[in-house]
Amino acid sequence: MKPARIPEEEYMTSGHVACQGCGATQAMRFALKALGPKTALVIPACCWSVIDGPFPHSSLRVPLFHTAFEAAASTASGLKAGLEMRGDTETTVMAWAGDGGTFDIGIQSLSGAAERNEDIIYTCYDNEAYMNTGIQRSSSTPVGAWTTTTPVAHYKKRPKKKIIDIMAAHSIPYIATASVAFPEDFIRKFKKAKEIKGTRFIHVFAPCPTGWKLPPELSVAMARQAVTSKVFPLLEVTEHGKRWKVWKDFEPTPVRDYIKAQGRFRHLKDEEIKAIEEEVENNWQLLLAREQMSMNLPGLNKEDDDS
Amino acid sequence: MKKVIMGNHAVSYGVKASGVKVISAYPITPQTQIVELLSEMCANGEIDAKFIKVESEHSALTAVVGASAAGVRAFTATSSQGLLLMHEILHWAVGARLPIVLTNVNRSVGPPWSIWTDQNDSLSQRDTGWLQLYCESNQETQDTIVQAFKIAETVRLPVMLVLDAFFLSHTYEIVDILEPNDVKKFLPPYETDIRIDVEHPHAFGNLAGPDTYFELRFMIQKAMEEARDVVKKVDAEFKEHFGRGYGVVQPYRCDDADLILVTSGTIASTSRVIIDEMRDEGIKIGSLKIRLFRPFPFDEVYEVLSKAKKVAVIDRNISFGHHGIFFQEIKSALYGRTDVPIIGYIVGIGGRDVTPKVIREIAEKALNDENPERDINWIGVKM
Structure with missing residues (x-):
């Protein structure tokens, strides 16, 4: 991971109303540092529809249009088209949605926009449940997790939806995962995305201390452990879904430690944790195989030169 | 061109x-x-x-x-x-x-x-x-x-x-x-x-x-x-x-009309054929097309309809459990301002043709029925 300068400019101010340790808030701060002031946001129903602050206040120094839950990608498509018809080709339009608005209710309009290759950045800040409504399961909630709609007696049995696979299947020019625990990598990816035309999808891992039953001060540590335990690999998919590149240059940490630190997994028995460990390892191996496969495709560059 | x-x-x-x-x-x-x-x-x-x-x-x-x-x-x-x-x-x-x-x-x-x-x-x-x-x-x-x-x-x-x-x-x-x-x-x-x-x-x-x-x-x-x-x-x-204007409502031969048919959409044109036909027979009848539905043109509607002896509202729609929707709107627009009787007719739902004959049937019912069912009359139901 190459070091990158973190811009000193701030486009997020104090006065936001996020919970302590909110990963989504750190994510916005970093994303805007990377994208700069010529950025317009479209935000569907999610924590960020509240975090920005109540009317007439805003904690952001960029324009922001709130839209309906399932409509982030389609609204952003229209906004970009409208700005271009005004002659403004410079403004980066970014849809900024939670996992519910991306994995569940918004996946139709996201798929439509990606298939059309709309010139937008779509960021999903993933806190792995409907946190704004008070911790209900989404299709991004990991297997084994407690939420208010997957209580301990029947915790989440199905694995998290593989959104990166879904987006890669759309053959869009840029896909990446990013974590608030790795701000340099985070900012590099957003800067890179900014320079690419077409649909760019960035999946941001954003811990939610409130929903994960986690002390707020452990938010960033948890985000780091998600990466080092291979629960949330940092990767890039370029060449329209064909080239996969996974970051491997880290000291692995046990999945078990990551699980044990969070209250939402407290009920899991030893064998259940073991099953999750196996699943994480299998997914990791599949990912590496996919990376390896993509290296051998004819006509693609062997190395991505800027990471 | x-x-x-x-x-x-x-x-x-x-x-x-x-x-x-x-x-x-x-x-x-x-x-x-x-x-x-x-x-x-x-x-x-x-x-x-x-x-x-x-x-x-x-x-x-x-x-x-x-x-x-x-x-x-x-x-x-x-x-x-x-x-x-x-x-x-x-x-x-x-x-x-x-x-x-x-x-x-x-x-x-x-x-x-x-x-x-x-x-x-x-x-x-x-x-x-x-x-x-x-x-x-x-x-x-x-x-x-x-x-x-x-x-x-x-x-x-x-x-x-x-x-x-x-x-x-x-x-x-x-x-x-x-x-x-x-x-x-x-x-x-x-x-x-x-x-x-x-x-x-x-x-x-x-x-x-x-x-x-x-x-x-x-x-x-x-x-x-x-x-x-x-x-x-x-x-x-x-x-x-x-050189072309349409108004918010379009009255047709309403000035001395005993009966005014309230219409919208293409039914308005069909109705005018019957208005002319019945006028030729000496019947004082007119129509009022509602072009602007929201905001509702209360005053324009009142001005035309308050002069009639009877109003028949033709609805190609239904608010289930209530009445025709234009009928409700006309009633609410005239409430407390005039006592002119208003009769509601439901026609043409699901694209059933509203022919001049259907309009004539409505006009004749509205004019001749001694004690009509006021609120809702279905025209042409086959059962």
Whole structure:
């Protein structure tokens, strides 16, 4: 991971109303540092529809249009088209949605926009449940997790939806995962995305201390452990879904430690944790195989030169 | 230039003349030709606009919402199920005060599947805060599109233009085609300071608590009330430019009428045939077409109907468990102002033809029945 300068400019101010340790808030701060002031946001129903602050206040120094839950990608498509018809080709339009608005209710309009290759950045800040409504399961909630709609007696049995696979299947020019625990990598990816035309999808891992039953001060540590335990690999998919590149240059940490630190997994028995460990390892191996496969495709560059 | 064109294409020509910058739509019978022609016009450079070919009507309207928020003229068209899928965003466009124009081709709602006309799709969107204008001819349809943008941009509310499936959408009539350059004098390019602009960043639609939301809704009602005059002014101004005007209501031979038929859409034209026929027989009868449904033209309706001895409202729609929707509206407009008897008739739902004979049957019933069922009379039910 190459070091990158973190811009000193701030486009997020104090006065936001996020919970302590909110990963989504750190994510916005970093994303805007990377994208700069010529950025317009479209935000569907999610924590960020509240975090920005109540009317007439805003904690952001960029324009922001709130839209309906399932409509982030389609609204952003229209906004970009409208700005271009005004002659403004410079403004980066970014849809900024939670996992519910991306994995569940918004996946139709996201798929439509990606298939059309709309010139937008779509960021999903993933806190792995409907946190704004008070911790209900989404299709991004990991297997084994407690939420208010997957209580301990029947915790989440199905694995998290593989959104990166879904987006890669759309053959869009840029896909990446990013974590608030790795701000340099985070900012590099957003800067890179900014320079690419077409649909760019960035999946941001954003811990939610409130929903994960986690002390707020452990938010960033948890985000780091998600990466080092291979629960949330940092990767890039370029060449329209064909080239996969996974970051491997880290000291692995046990999945078990990551699980044990969070209250939402407290009920899991030893064998259940073991099953999750196996699943994480299998997914990791599949990912590496996919990376390896993509290296051998004819006509693609062997190395991505800027990471 | 005059051309013989279908109703749907009259919409497309209206959009072309209006200098629309972003169009987004999803196919649905019977509006499809509107966007097919627009798509062609965008592709061949006749219109300088972006056409966003989305995956649903919900996305069509949200794309148009996004474009309008950027400060450009934006248009979409739909029908029936499509309009119903847009319902959430119909409200959104109003709350965001975006001057979008939408054409809805009136089609019945399933199940059972039906592609034929009735007004339940658009009338069930009555309380979303969209202005609604019901058109009767292809010429009126084209002209109303151009008027609609001017109205919408003046009051900052979206406008829905409504026409009957097939009876108008697929009917060919002579239309004097508006030339974009002539229209520019009437409808200059759209400019607004209230838009998404990185030089002047604002947040649109942030959480509004009970201490502010109430006032924002009050302002929408004020804009609707203002729209009543704006629709009239814009129509008068259009008439100055192009020699054609349509009013908010259209009375026909009402001055000394004992009976006035209240109509909308293509039923208005059919009714006039019967009015003339019965007038020739010495019967004092007239009709009143309601063109503007929201905001409702209370005074204009009162002025015409209060002079009649009887009013018969013809509804191609039904509010289940209540009555015909225009009937409710007319009753509410006249309540406390006049005692003229109002009788409601339900016809033509699911596209059943409303022929001159049907209109005559209604007129004769209304005139001759000694003690008519006042509120709801179904015409032609076969059971």
